[in-house]
């Protein structure tokens with residue numbers, strides 16, 4: 001093997017090695033855990049497990065299909081865009097309208113983004129709006145959905161355009177080590193966005209106000225303190241205008257960290273159940289999942305950029321291209337990064353499910369209310385039209401959380417284990 005391809009293969013080998021060893025450790029640990037766990041009473045399991053409603057199964061099947069279509073459409077579009085002279089013509093057009101290289105790259109990137117959004121819009125409208133409405137999950141009008149889509153596009157333009165122009169400026173300045181600087185800058189951007197999103201971006205879509213139920217607010221803020229994750233307060237967001245889905249989460253970091261409950265949650269859940277949901281969310285902060293996620297994401301970007309260096313060199317040396325710092329190579333770069341993240345997605349999902357289980361257990365330990373936990377799972381399944389028992393393969397590939405059925409089984413094992421200890 002020539003030295004060049006050796007160098008390029010190294011990050012792949014590290015990435016694959018880390019993924020494989022992580023998955024192996026997890027599988028072994030799960031098997032050991034299951035062997036140790038006490039038996040669940042089958043009667044109790046039958047009681048706790050929600051029915052597999054035909055409507056929910058149909059909805060999730062459509063969701064899987066739109067997910068795969070969306071992936072195929074995105075990658076297909078990038079494939080079509082990087083072919084032939086198209087990127088060169090777009091770059092030449094941008095050059096005629098912009099004086100500096102930075103502006104030219106910004107114009108190129110924004111037209112590419114706007115173009116691909118326009119092409120995928122009909123598909124997004126069907127999968128993101130019509131399907132949701134047909135299943136009674138959305139209360140939004142088509143116009144309000146369009147307004148949100150326009151805002152989302154504006155936000156992604158506002159972030160992606162300067163980021164991409166900046167990345168290409170780095171590539172031109174430092175063609176050998178750009179992937180190192182680029183990954184560093186991208187990590188900094190992620191950290192900054194996590195800090196400002198709850199204050200700047202979220203209020204574009206929903207209205208927030210301090211939680212009016214003071215008893216609940218006090219209980220939740222107290223729970224957060226007990227979990228070692230102090231917050232600035234609890235807020236409610238007016239989701240019910242747009243959706244029937246319910247959620248509770250923490251956003252922000254440090255001085256911007258707050259509890260957010262959707263008003264749909266306040267309408268349909270008991271205080272005990274809300275406490276369980278929040279305790280789960282607190283787990284993510286307690287175990288530093290956000291921080292670890294950012295670090296792992298940064299390492300992934302570093303490996304991805306290091307490998308992308310070869311892709312850029314090849315794309316930039318085609319006739320008509322001026323080198324790897326040519327913005328016309330962007331569709332090739334995006335195609336490569338898109339493919340890489342699709343390939344790595346199942347590994348990311350597996351890690352996510354490990355973390356979700358850890359937080360479910362944390363929620364049970366904090367609240368000691370398996371019945372409230374099971375109540376939450378049953379309500380979430382009904383409200384979000386979740387399939388409680390998807391096929392193991394689909395769960396392994398696509399699910400960021402264990403299925404509702406697996407989460408209930410885990411709660412019942414926790415219950416049985418604690419009953420055993422109490423005896």
Ligand SMILES: [Zn+2]
Pocket residue numbers: 280281284356359
């Ligand atoms: Zn979670």
